[in-house]
Amino acid sequence: MSKGRFIAFEGGEGMGKSTQARLLADMLREQGREVVLTREPGGTPGAEAIRALLLAPPGDGWTLEAEALLFAAARADHVARRIRPALDRGAWVLCDRFLDSSRAYQGIAGGLGDEGVRALHAIGSAGLLPDLTIVIDAPAAAAAERLVQRDGDCSDAIGGRAAEYHARVNASFLEFARSEPERFAVVDGAGSIDEVHRRVVAAAARLLAVPR
Numbered sequence: 138m139s140k141g142r143f144i145a146f147e148g149g150e151g152m153g154k155s156t157q158a159r160l161l162a163d164m165l166r167e168q169g170r171e172v173v174l175t176r177e178p179g180g181t182p183g184a185e186a187i188r189a190l191l192l193a194p195p196g197d198g199w200t201l202e203a204e205a206l207l208f209a210a211a212r213a214d215h216v217a218r219r220i221r222p223a224l225d226r227g228a229w230v231l232c233d234r235f236l237d238s239s240r241a242y243q244g245i246a247g248g249l250g251d252e253g254v255r256a257l258h259a260i261g262s263a264g265l266l267p268d269l270t271i272v273i274d275a276p277a278a279a280a281a282e283r284l285v286q287r288d289g290d291c292s293d294a295i296g297g298r299a300a301e302y303h304a305r306v307n308a309s310f311l312e313f314a315r316s317e318p319e320r321f322a323v324v325d326g327a328g329s330i331d332e333v334h335r336r337v338v339a340a341a342a343r344l345l346a347v348p349r
């Protein structure tokens with residue numbers, strides 16, 4: 138078992154995940170812990186190159202299968218080169234999106250199926266799972282408002298998909314959390330950044346409390 142701790146932040150578009158991951162990273166660093174704050178798709182030079190291909194696809198875009206394979210390939214590089222080594226030396230890894238995004242976007246909303254996504258993860262990343270997955274769940278209207286502020290009308294190839302697709306994504310994260318309560322915590326994303334941060338800290342307390 139690795140010495141470090143692995144927390145993933147998940148949720149639909151505009152839920153405030155990146156801000157919350159950064160705030161928790163700041164708090165842990167102030168406590169003197171080594172923190173690797175990273176994101177998916179991305180986190181290594183190779184995975185960042187794949188990210189560019191995924192979010193601004195060339196030509197007519199990717200088939201669902203190719204898209205899922207590219208996310209899995211980016212994750213394989215990220216896990217092997219950055220996440221695993223950090224966990225092995227005892228660091229805390231905070232990752233903005235991880236496997237459960239592939240399960241929600243490609244597996245459920247896209248229609249590839251959960252088994253297929255998990256099979257790719259088993260091959261690519263030896264099935265590595267976070268110790269804790271924090272799902273930030275904000276009302277759709279608040280998330281949409283944040284997105285307009287952030288992206289205007291420049292959303293990427295996946296963010297720009299139909300509202301029904303994103304509704305299925307959001308519902309999937311909640312369903313995953315219901316079926317695996319020991320690995321997930323759902324945090325209410327409504328309210329101020331500070332209020333949500335306090336809820337995130339409360340959700341992470343179970344990892345903070347247990348020495349390893």
Ligand code: TYD
Nearest residue numbers: 150151177178208234235238239242295296
């Ligand atoms: P990003 O700009 O990081 O989105 P956000 O700020 O909402 O997290 O872009 C990542 C996009 O890729 C986002 O639309 C979610 C999607 N995605 C997948 O479809 N599958 C995945 O496995 C991952 C990691 C992300």
